[in-house]
Amino acid sequence: MTSAGKNAVIAGRKVRILGDAQGDNIREYGDRQHVFIIGSKGIPAQYGGFETFVEKLTGYRKSEKILYHVARMAEDNMRFFYNGALCFDIRVPYIGPARAVACDLIALRRSIDYCKEHPEVRKPVFYVLACRIGPFIAPFRREIHSLGGTLFVNPDGHEWKRAKWSKPVRKYWKTSEGLMVKSADLLICDSKNIEKYIRSTYRKYKPDTTYIAYGSEIGPSPLGDSDPVFTNWLSEHGLRAGDYYLVVGRFVPENNFETMIREFMKSGSGRDFAIITTTDGRFYNRLEETLGFEKDPRIKFVGTVYDQA
Structure with a gap:
């Protein structure tokens, strides 16, 4: 102590x-x-x-x-x-x-x-x-x-x-x-x-x-779009700046991941669908069995991001 x-x-x-x-x-x-x-x-x-x-x-x-x-x-x-x-x-x-x-x-x-x-x-x-x-x-x-x-x-x-x-x-x-x-x-x-x-x-x-709302910084990020930290992250996950939809949330059924993924799969969008979350194996496997989203290369589970810049 x-x-x-x-x-x-x-x-x-x-x-x-x-x-x-x-x-x-x-x-x-x-x-x-x-x-x-x-x-x-x-x-x-x-x-x-x-x-x-x-x-x-x-x-x-x-x-x-x-x-x-x-x-x-x-x-x-x-x-x-x-x-x-x-x-x-x-x-x-x-x-x-x-x-x-x-x-x-x-x-x-x-x-x-x-x-x-x-x-x-x-x-x-x-x-x-x-x-x-x-x-x-x-x-x-x-x-x-x-x-x-x-x-x-x-x-x-x-x-x-x-x-x-x-x-x-x-x-x-x-x-x-x-x-x-x-x-x-x-x-x-x-x-x-x-x-x-x-x-x-x-x-x-x-x-x-x-x-009283809370949950987001309202000031601009000091990290620019050309910053290597950001561009390397994009490259690592096969994403292109300004060409993807982003979802951030807790990976639980109540947050409507099944609905979002299903409806995105139906769309003809040329953009990617990036999901920032900590994945639970059982829920992930259940979604895959139901939706087969792994066959859609646009859907990318990209893990977590803790760098607040």
Whole structure:
């Protein structure tokens, strides 16, 4: 374990190790808006959706009056400073899908206890990503309100519809979603359709919602079209600049890969169809058996791209 005050490297990024929470100079942080983020795997991000969101949210922070506290699923209980955020590791045993539920519960418990131990923290915000812990949220909500805090929830997508889950797990997700919606002071949706779904499906709870998009850099890339990094990548995958369609997404049935590939195969397009994703062998094989897309030279699974330039 690296000593407090020393630098360490996590996921390829340098962080500063902290001591235990009792040693925090809360007088330095007391006048800030404390925001506790729970539900991602933590930062530094390793390219998960919520993780990248938290990485960018903390990295692009504009106001010094905001202090983020970010829970991170890990193998220890280390605390460290990264991207201007106080990060705290949650050690959770490998217990299958329930591990994420346990991590969120422990993280929320520790965040609330932190505020109780540091009464200088006023009107804290607890921002829970995804709807995993609905059956357990009501008593936490009461504690949060007793602290003068608020509970924000990002409901994510239709997790309860995902084919990867068994029927009992899907039922749990749906029940949990409803309970999270019922308890949230504000639901922050990153899709207009999800916001519409929440407001319609759970209108009896009169949910307070807002829509905030995220997911893309809006500035121009410093990497030019003639840059060798880009041209070599094109050559490696048999692509020509400006002459291909591009899809980037998680390789799961819910992202409509079968529909996209099938309809592209029907087209007479002279362009290629490049798919950036991490392929799951079973789903890939199932698509090939159904569509026979490997016979179409225009369809190219090109792996992943982690160079953010």
